[in-house]
Each structure stands twice: as C-alpha cells, then as structure tokens.
Amino acid sequence: MSEPMIVLDRVSRSFGELCAVDDVSLEIGAGEFFSMLGPSGCGKTTTLRLIAGFEEPDVGRVMLAGEDVTLVSPRRRNVNMVFQDYALFPHMSVAENVEFGLRLRRVARDQARERVAEMLTVVQLEGLGQRRPAELSGGQRQRVALARALVNKPAALLLDEPLGALDLKLRREMQLELKRIQKTTGTTFVYVTHDQEEALTMSDRIAVMEGGIVQQLADPRTLYEQPRTAFVAGFIGTSNSIRLEVSRREGELAVMELDQGMRVVAPDPGGSAPRLRITVRPEKIRIGGSSNGAGSRIRGQVVERIYLGSLSQTVVEIATGERLVVHELNDDEAAAVAPGDQVTLSWAERHSLIVDSDDGPQREERS
Amino acid sequence: MRAGLAARARRRLPGVASVALVVLVMVVLFGPVLMLALFSFNDSSIISLPWEGFTMRWYEEAWNAGQARDAVLNSLLVAAVVATASLVLGTLAAWGLTRLRFAGRGLAAGLHGSVLVVPWLIIGVAGLIFFSELGVSLSLQTVGLMQLVVTFPLVVAIVSAGLVRFSRSQEEAAIDLGASQAQMLRHVVLPQIAPSLAAAGIFAFAWSFNNFEISFFTGGFDQTFPVWVFSILRQSENLPVVNAASTVIALAQVLAVFGAWLAIKRLSRRGGSGGNEAISELMTGAVR
C-alpha cells in the first residue's frame, strides 16, 4: 500500500456513557475496497460519519490524502457519502440530483452536463436523466445516489449499508455492479455492512468491528481461515467452536485427549493455557475418515441432517454437549447417515483454529 | 346473474354512501350561508320569505358605506402584516423546534400547541388588560400584535408538520455535496416545504381577517371588518347590508382558498409528493 488515502489515528467517539467508537486506528489505501463489518450497534456508521465529518472525534485524528481533516467541516472534505435511504432530492430530476454537487462548485454548465451524462452511463442510467426519483425502482435509485456522489470525483466514497433496502436478487446484482463501478472509477470505497457474505465477496480488506473496537482487520481469506477471536470466527462463516482441556503438548502441536482413543489436535498457540477454544470450518470436517493418522478424531451422535442441494449439512452432538456442523459435497462419496447414528468426525490438525486460550483475553461465552 | 348484480351493488355501496355523506355535510355546513347569500338579493329589509323580488340595492348600499370599506381595508392591512410576520417567525421557530436540540424543547412545542386551544375571547380580554396596564393605546397595531399570538403557533404547527415529514438525511446529503447551510435551505428544504409555507400563510391571513374576539377587545376605535359587522348589526334594518357585504367577503375567501389549493397542489407535485398532502396541509389550517 502506497500513501494511505484515509487514516484514522486512535479515534474515539462517545455518546454519553456509551463509547460508540473506541480507540480505532485504520489505514485505508488509495483505490481500495475497504469494508467495515459487524453486528448492529457496533459503531460502523459512527466510524463512517467520523470520516465524512458529520461526527467529531473526542480524541484522535482523521487524515484524508495526507491532510489532517479532524476539524474540517463535511462540506469541505473531499469524500462523498451514499446514504442508506439514498437521500435523493425528490423535487429534482435524476440529472439535477447528479449535477447538484457540480453546480455548488460552479463547474461550467456544459462541462457539468457532460460529466453528468458520462456518470449516468457509468451507472447505466442513460436516458433516465429527466425522471424524478419517485419514478425509479429501488436499484435505479441506488445508482442515482452512486452517480450523485461519484460525479464529484471524491477521494473516497463512503457507503452506509447501501444495499440494505434491496431484495436478495437485486442485492447480488448490485454487489457486482458496485464492484465494477469501483474498478472503472478507481475510487476508494469504504463500505459498511452487517452482511458477512457481502463483505467477503466484495472487499479487498475487512475490518470486523464489535462494541466500537476493531476485532480484526485482514483480507477476506485470512479472516475466514485465521480468525483471531471467537467473535470473528463466529461472525464470518458458521461458528463451530468447542472448548477442550489440553492434555499434552507435542512440539508444534497441542493435543486434547478424549475417551476411547479420540482426540483433537491443534497447532500449539504457545503459552501454557490449560484449555483452548477451537473452531473448525464445516467443510473441513469429514464424517467417518481415517482412524489412524495424526489429525483430530471425535465421536458424536447425528442430531440433524439437511439436504442443501449441492451440499448436505449434518449436525453432530459430541460428548461435551457442543454441536458441530459438517458440510459435505453431495457427490458419490457422501456418507449415508441419519439422525441417531453414532459417527466419527475427523479433520487435519491445521484446520483446528485456535480462537481463544484461557490465558488470553477472556471473552464472554456466545451461544 | 342476480347474485353478480347484488355483489356489484354491494361493492359500490361504500362509494355511494360516501358521496351521500359528503353531500349531507355540505348541505349542513353551507346551507345557512347559501340561504343568507340568496336573501342578500331579496328586495326586503327583513331576512325571510316571502320573496319580494330581485335587487342589487343592498350591495350598492354596502359599497357606498364608507365605514364598511374602511373596515375591510383595515382587515386586509392587518391580515397582510400578521400573515407575513407570523410566517417568518413561525418558520424560524418550527426549524428550531424540529432541528435543534436544546433543553425544554418539548415544553416549548407543548406551549405552542396549547395556545391553539385557548379561546380567542380570553386572548382578546387578556390583550385588553395587558395593553391597558402598560398604558398602550389600542389601535390596529395592538390588534395585529395580539393576533400574532394565535397565528404564530398556527404557522409553527403547519410548518413543523412539513419539516418532520422531510427526511433529515437529505440535509446531510446536501452538506456532504458541498452546500452551505444557506444553500441547503434554499435548494433542498424550501422547495420541499413550500406547500406547507403556502398553507400556513393562507391560514394565518384568514384567521387574522376573520378574527372578531381579539380585534373587538384590542382594537379601540379602529374597526376591522368583523367588528364593523357586529357594531352595525345592532340595528336590524342594517341586516341586509351586512348580509350583502358578508356574501362578497365570503365568496372572495372561498375563491382565494380554492386558488391556493390548486397552487399548493402544483407545488406539491413539483416537490415530488402527491397532491394529497395539499389537502392535509389545508385541513390542518382549517381546524378552527
């Protein structure tokens, strides 16, 4: 990453007692598609508004293209926002909406017209310039909101759950569309969502937030395969977490012995934690599988089996009462199991992801 | 076939019933007024049957009565000033109440609302006592001042209703795109609340023009139109003249409000919302 476009430097913002954004530091690169992901109320919108200038941080600095803009008013910041409800001006036509920012900055009339037409082409709304927002579909309004922001050539575009109001099919289409527009214009996108799938498919990097804190900031693959905390593991993908006593440590590995020769093996996180919390992704678990080998083997009873088209999902309850979800491809090798069956689950040791150890930061249990 | 007819009749019943209801309400509301208007053309000094023949005499007399014309001009003047002042002040207050956060905001809003239900008679008497305590002599100015007490909250009520409906994020979007506060108000807020402003202005004007109680107590020797009507009615032979004058005034007001309704409808459509809002704006003002 060259010179970062946006820097949040130890920024905090409280509302009364509540710390909505708690000592957050971020660097967002030029041209990056950056997402903020987290549950409702975790501080995503507040962070975005701090960048836009609609909120002022209690402490910390906001930098934009190398300049400190902490105290600069939103109208003078070279970023534009796409609001969740689009906030289109209903009394103006589509073209007038898009032209609004240019008119305020006194761009010459014919030049402004040209840029508006160009932008309407980018968002595929040619020919709809004379319509009123009320005469457009949800997806089209979304595109107008994008065009209205992008026509100003902002250093970064801030999007607050821009697809939240659309139905699933349109969401999928607009996800691809947004990605295409981002590539075409080369604009830095800061994208807020609480939909993990959306964040995973679109982003270069994702900041997973909870309680005003950035829990982990990484690219989608790293977040999925190496979640650092139980929260991240649970929020990205299905959480399959079990908590076990460490029996012994063998070099790089921590081994947790169970009854009847069963055991779970995981990469040793170091330290001397007596217990570990481990997550296994559903598609990494095999039903049956080898009884020798070095990996993990654990017995349990099938409580549920659901056919999902290309996949079958099996829920297995193990001796500790915890449940593991297993995804299998429905190919010829798929195991034929039914609820009530005793099965052995197995997975390679590198797929045991340590998300918490008892000497690490204590986090509350999540069901 | 029969069943189909019956079903169709049943389906149309609500429509027929609602039209009948509207007609009934119109007759009850406007019947007496229309009767009076009719009798203003009757060539008799008592307002009752039999019909003595058509005449324009009462209109001529009303037109030639200097006092009547002065009273109407007084009312127009006061109403114009009161409407303008309450529109400007009321809009600012509505903006403050809906957009700024300050301690006692709810209390302030409640106070505005409660003034709307205080009887005008009491406000008139209160004004009289207030001005005489201060030693201010009564005139059209004191009338205007006391009328402002009731038209101001009216404007606040109508304009706040418009502002509350208005989406806040549009304001932020305008600022985000580089607008100053003034530009945001000018290009985004005003065009959209124009129907509310128009309705508020019309009703502030009408309330002021039609007000009797406040004008009566705080006007001193200056007569507004309703006060003139009251004063002259004490002699029953004047009845037809009053009747003629009132008919003209009423007709003018009905035409003015109807014209305003058309204009507001146009404004609303330009503002992106349907004409239905125009009706609700108008009804808000018409509650008194």
Ligand SMILES: Nc1ncnc2c1ncn2[C@@H]1O[C@H](COP(=O)(O)OP(=O)(O)OP(=O)(O)O)[C@@H](O)[C@H]1O
């Ligand atoms: N203006 C405000 N006044 C008081 N509290 C606020 C304000 N804005 C946000 N908060 C609080 O700050 C916390 C974070 O809010 P924020 O809007 O940033 O959440 P979010 O992550 O965007 O959630 P969502 O996904 O529901 O939009 C919430 O608990 C919220 O109630």
Ligand SMILES: [Mg+2]
């Ligand atoms: Mg939010």
